[in-house]
Amino acid sequence: MPAHVREQLGSALTRSLLLRGGVLCVTDHRGMAGDGTVLRPRLVAVSSLDVARVRSGKDHDGPLCHAAVGKIAGAPARALPGLGATTQRVVTSVAVPCGVCTWCGRGLASVCPSRRFPGMNAPGYAASGAALGAHGFAVLPSSVHDDAGLLAPFVAGAAEAVQRAAISERDYVTVLGDGVMGLLAAQIAARANPRVRLLGKHAPRYSLCERWGIKHRHVREAGKRQDQDVVIDCTGRAGGLLDALGVVRPGGRVVIKGPPCQLPGVGEAGIEHGRLMAAMAERVEVVGAGCGTLAEGVKLLAAKAVDTAALLTRRFPMSQAAQAFAAAGDRENVLVVLEVSGPAAAPGTVGACESA
Numbered sequence: 001m002p003a004h005v006r007e008q009l010g011s012a013l014t015r016s017l018l019l020r021g022g023v024l025c026v027t028d029h030r031g032m033a034g035d036g037t038v039l040r041p042r043l044v045a046v047s048s049l050d051v052a053r054v055r056s057g058k059d060h061d062g063p064l065c066h067a068a069v070g071k072i073a074g075a076p077a078r079a080l081p082g083l084g085a086t087t088q089r090v091v092t093s094v095a096v097p098c099g100v101c102t103w104c105g106r107g108l109a110s111v112c113p114s115r116r117f118p119g120m121n122a123p124g125y126a127a128s129g130a131a132l133g134a135h136g137f138a139v140l141p142s143s144v145h146d147d148a149g150l151l152a153p154f155v156a157g158a159a160e161a162v163q164r165a166a167i168s169e170r171d172y173v174t175v176l177g178d179g180v181m182g183l184l185a186a187q188i189a190a191r192a193n194p195r196v197r198l199l200g201k202h203a204p205r206y207s208l209c210e211r212w213g214i215k216h217r218h219v220r221e222a223g224k225r226q227d228q229d230v231v232i233d234c235t236g237r238a239g240g241l242l243d244a245l246g247v248v249r250p251g252g253r254v255v256i257k258g259p260p261c262q263l264p265g266v267g268e269a270g271i272e273h274g275r276l277m278a279a280m281a282e283r284v285e286v287v288g289a290g291c292g293t294l295a296e297g298v299k300l301l302a303a304k305a306v307d308t309a310a311l312l313t314r315r316f317p318m319s320q321a322a323q324a325f326a327a328a329g330d331r332e333n334v335l336v337v338l339e340v341s342g343p344a345a346a347p348g349t350v351g352a353c354e355s356a
């Protein structure tokens with residue numbers, strides 16, 4: 001560990017949330033990653049991926065929480081020119097490319113095979129101090145406050161899904177899923193196309209669409225008429241692809257917003273092979289979308305392109321992390337926030353999590 005990191009973290013080292021045997025734990029550990037740039041998180045999102053992993057049972061241990069806003073508490077000299085000041089507010093990136101492989105060298109960092117995913121396969125950010133790689137964050141401009149900034153990784157993913165959809169003004173467009181990703185993708189797509197509709201399952205979220213002037217329906221009421229030019233599936237479920245194939249027209253396009261990486265216990269088998277083959281015969285184009293570019297997410301937030309205030313529905317101090325995870329699994333909530341700067345939880349067991 002670089003000397004300045006040791007200095008910044010003192011004897012506390014990194015404190016983060018882990019899932020261990022289905023139990024949420026606060027752990028101090030020495031496993032520092034990244035280039036030694038140290039983050040002091042202030043806000044951390046409990047995402048649907050975190051909830052899915054907690055619900056996936058007792059066999060899947062690992063770090064949690066990939067989206068955070070905080071301040072840089074220390075950085076190696078080589079990182080300083082990009083930061084401007086060591087007290088900058090930053091938002092974390094979902095994927096951290098290695099920065100040195102041939103893919104990264106060719107400007108293809110988004111598909112770097114050595115990418116790390118903090119909060120998924122590397123220590124997450126619900127911590128009293130966490131190290132970041134040089135590509136692990138983006139600086140937030142003063143016009144983007146902390147709450148909105150926390151959504152930058154989600155906005156980045158939604159923006160990539162919409163970009164991959166290549167929507168024209170005349171297209172009939174359906175966004176599937178009314179989680180954070182679907183609600184953001186619908187808002188971004190609606191900027192380019194007034195015909196965007198959202199199909200979801202949570203009636204309370206329809207009022208958000210009404211506020212934004214976006215049509216909405218329950219996915220069961222939509223009918224499978226195969227009349228949509230473009231479908232953007234933000235459900236994160238195998239069933240989402242089948243729903244998408246039911247509403248896209250022959251020759252249309254389906255965009256699948258994938259998860260950042262494969263996580264143990266998350267995901268489902270069971271794509272109906274026959275339906276998929278029929279879609280291939282109908283020349284439906286199926287394309288994938290990844291995490292997007294964090295800088296693009298920050299840019300859209302600075303431009304006030306999306307309404308974020310309505311999406312952060314509950315907040316808890318770190319000392320109530322177990323309650324926060326329970327609330328995040330409640331369909332009344334869109335996104336739950338942990339305030340790391342509140343009373344810190346002591347190392348140890350926070351609480352058993354609900355399993356499905």
Ligand SMILES: [Zn+2]
Pocket residue numbers: 097098099100101102103104109112113114115
């Ligand atoms: Zn790389």
